[in-house]
Structure formats: C-alpha cells, structure tokens
Amino acid sequence: MEKERPIEYKVSALKTRVGNHPILQAFPQPGMDHANPFLLLHHLKIERQSGDHPLLYVPPHPHRGFCPVSLVFDGAVEHRDSLGNDEIIDEGGVQWITAGKGIIHSEKEALNENGKKYCNFQLIQLWINLREQDKLSDPSYLPLTKDQLPKVPFEGRKSKVKLISGNYKSIVGPERRTSDINIFTIESVKGEHLCFDLPHKHQVIVYQLEGVSRIGNEFVEPGDLVYFEPEKGKIKISILESGKILLLSAEQWKEKVVAHGPFVMNREIEIMEAIRDFETGQMGRM
Template sequence: MSNLNLVIPERAANIGNFMVGRLLPFRQKRMVGPFAFIDHMGPVTLAKEEQLQVPPHPHIGLSTLTYLFEGVIVHRDSLGNEVEITPGGVNWMSAGKGVVHSERSPERLRGERKSLHGLQIWVALPKELEDMEPTFTHVGKENIPKWDYMGVSYTLIAGEAMGKASEVPVHSKLYLLELKTEDDQYVSIGKHLYGESGLYILEGSIISEGNTYASQQILIAKESRLCEFQLKAGSTVYIFGGEPFAEERHIFWNFVSSDKKRIEKASQDWKGQKFPKVPGETDFVPLPNQNLK
C-alpha cells in the first residue's frame, strides 16, 4: 500500500513585487500538522532600481518563519525589532493577539542587483496561545543544528526531530528539516517523525515506491512513521510537520484563528488602524476583498 496521500504542485501567487510559488494552503489539504502556509519565494534577481518592498501588514494567531537560501531582507516590526535576515538564519515572530511587520531590501543594497530566494512559512498557534503577547526571536545560522548521517546533510531549522532540538522557540510539537546530498542516498527517518508529515522538493528529485517526483512539489504522507525514499544526487528537500490541532483553523489574508469572530475583529481593527505601528514606517496596506476560509 502506498504511503503517499497527496501531491501538491507549486502554484504561482502574486505578493506584490514578484511572483512566489504557493505550496500551502491547498484546497484538498489546508494544513500539515500546525503548518498553515508555505511560500517558495524566488529565486529572483532584482535590478538595481528594484527593491523588495513589503510594507507594514498585520498578523494574528500564528508564528511566521522566514528562512533564506540567498539574499538579505530587513525585518522591522511593531515590537521595535529591526533585523537583517541572511541565508541560514531563522526569523521567528509569534503574532499572538496582533503584530505588524515589514520586509524590505536593505538600504545599503539599493542601487545594486540583488538575489532573493527562500521560504516564508506560517505556523498556527495552539488555541490557548492565539491571544498571547507577540514575541520575536532571531536565531543565527551558527546556532541552527546541523549534522551528517548516512551520506545526507541535515539541518533542523525548527522544532524537534532525530534526537535534536532547534533553538527556535516553537509553541507546539513540530519539525522542519532540511536534507541535502551530493550522491544518491536512501533515507529512512520515519521512526523519528510524528503527527502529520510533508516533504517539499526544492531542487533535484526523489524516488518513492517506484515513482520519481521532481522539484517544486509537496508530497503528503499518509503515515509519517513510514517516511522513506531515495534522495537523488544534488537534491535538497524539506520535511515538515508535527502534531495537528483538534480545532479547525480559519485563514483570511494574514490572519489565522480557530475563531472566525477573532478574525472579523482583527479585520475591523486593521481597517480602523488600531493595530500597533512599525516605528518609522507610515505605509498602510488596505484590507483585501477576499473570502474567509
């Protein structure tokens, strides 16, 4: 019996400056464990006169995780944080009851060509923490666990798996692993996983149960503990998942919650400009006209 439950292709989505590859949510699979949203950003090269410009926008009920492969993004938020995100480091912002942040190209790189490539992820908060005070943590590349096992290089970006724990302060049982290999390797790590599990192929390909799957796809496992596959030479994949929540999560724009009323209130608060401000920034993004899911 096949362990593969669903194959999700990367789909184009417009986030303003450029197109991204939307991976989650998907109509047949809204979440994988607590993971509610995954965008593959880039790879893109911005011309000298182009900048990444994501103006201040709000979040509630989730944690954002930004992980870059190439480029630099300046994160500013309503808590007063200003941090440069560089490849291999992790930005983790827990919105809780409400936070606002912006993402832009650094001033020092204006007038230069610049590359940008990475993942932007939302992790839903447990119901009892959806109204927590917002927090922000940046974990540098040097503090992210890395190791080699059976010819494969592993990085534990967030959570707990394979007897390791990331410093990223997650709020539920989850894992986000990066696997890279220079040669064909067999991977069997299901005994180290738990809950629901997905596998995203960034580059290269894998072979699972006689079938070959190429880049820009997410594979959803029926049973995480049966996770095994052949990783082809030169491939990079991400295994993510964890314990799912008992309650459904609703998504509207940048808001995630188990309670639609909480999202409706956040929407009205944003329209009324009642959210906290990002120091030094005055841009305002109007509430979009889209449906609550």
C-alpha cells in the same frame, strides 16, 4: 526492518503572485487546504542571471494568531516590526515571528556587502498555527543565523540536515515554543539516501525547492510536495540530483481554522475583533 511509510499524495505548487513577484504556493490549494498546524507554504525564487528583477518589498502589514516563519535559502532579508526589531537575516538563516495577539512588520530583500542585489534570492514563508490558548499571547521575534541551527548527523552522508524546531534523535531545535513541530532543511547531495524515523502520529510533508529526489515510486522535482498521513513507517529520500528540501512533521491539530487575510483564529467573531484591533492601533505601529 520497519517499512517505508506510503505516500498519501503528491501535488505541484500553484503559480501565483505577491505584489509584482511570481511565487509558488504549495498550499493551500485545491485538494490541500492546509495540514494544521501547517497553514501556508510560499516559495519565492529570483535568479537575476536571467533578468534584472526588482528587489522584493512587502510593506507593513499585521498578523495575529499564528507564526509567520521565513527561511532564507539564498540572499538576505531585512525585517522591521512594531516591537522595534530591525534585523537582517542572511543566507541559511531563519526569522520566527510569533504574532500572538498582534504584530505589524515589513520585509524587504537586503543588498549584499557591496550595496548590490544578490544574484540569487530564495525564500520560503511558512505559516504555522498557534493553539487556541496561545493565539492572544504576547508577540515575539526570533532571528536565527545558520550557525545557530543544529546539524542532524547522518553517518557517512555529505548532505547537510538542520533542525529549526522540534526534537530529533536527541537534537533540539532553537525555536523552543513549538517543540512538538519538526522543521528540517536539507542540502541534499546526489547519490545519497536519507532515512527519517519520525513519530508515527505525525503527518509529514516533503517540499522540493531544488534538485530531484525519489520518494517511494515518485520522482519529486522542484515545486513538488509529497504528503504522508500519520502511520508507521520511515520516510526515505533518495537524491537523484543535488538540491534543497524542506521537511515538516507534526501531529494533526483538530482545532477549527478560520482565516481571513493575515489573521488566523478559531471563530469568525475573532477575525472581526482582529480587524478592529488593527484598525484602532492596538497591534502597535511601525
């Protein structure tokens, strides 16, 4: 039997803000700048039972050189962009933006079918890098409903595991341009044990949104992130309290990362070019 992969470290997400909204930032943070190709993980959770929080609204802004990916766990998000897309992503869905050479978009929290705010709203935004040769590719937008995300079967388990991108045990995620990057969402059920046999060359990240898990000798609570270096060994998650989990795995990229605000490139001069192209309208207009 293959051994369990040892944990490299566990960190707790930092509290920060996007506009008027408090969020958790799992990375970058001191001690974990990024895990290229994973560059940023923001976690926003609004519970309106405890107060009348304003609707989330992020005004039009540009991106270049990476993929901003939004995973909607509760509520719904309305997206508009400079390509002409206007979509609402409901609970359980994902929007995958490949910014490429440039896109401008806005996001706001959508109302429910009765025209009222959702009681709960929960979103993960994940920034995934693009390879140097793809950074100036044509931008694209892929909306995915929860029914378009394939389930990964775990025999005898009630926990629901879905694959957004990558390949796992003959299951292929619907986002095909990043087939070497695995992104799983997990609705975990108390008392169950989940074991993932991921490629040994992959670094692995587990982020706990809700509930409590035990991984190795660590108790993992909401806002905790566990990181594994590439190494032989399976990833085992014991569910102590039902919840929601994000699991990421990919080979480490050795390309240089130069980031400035909404732009992620390989060289400082390319950041200057991105700013120029945005200011002169070459990334399109809303």
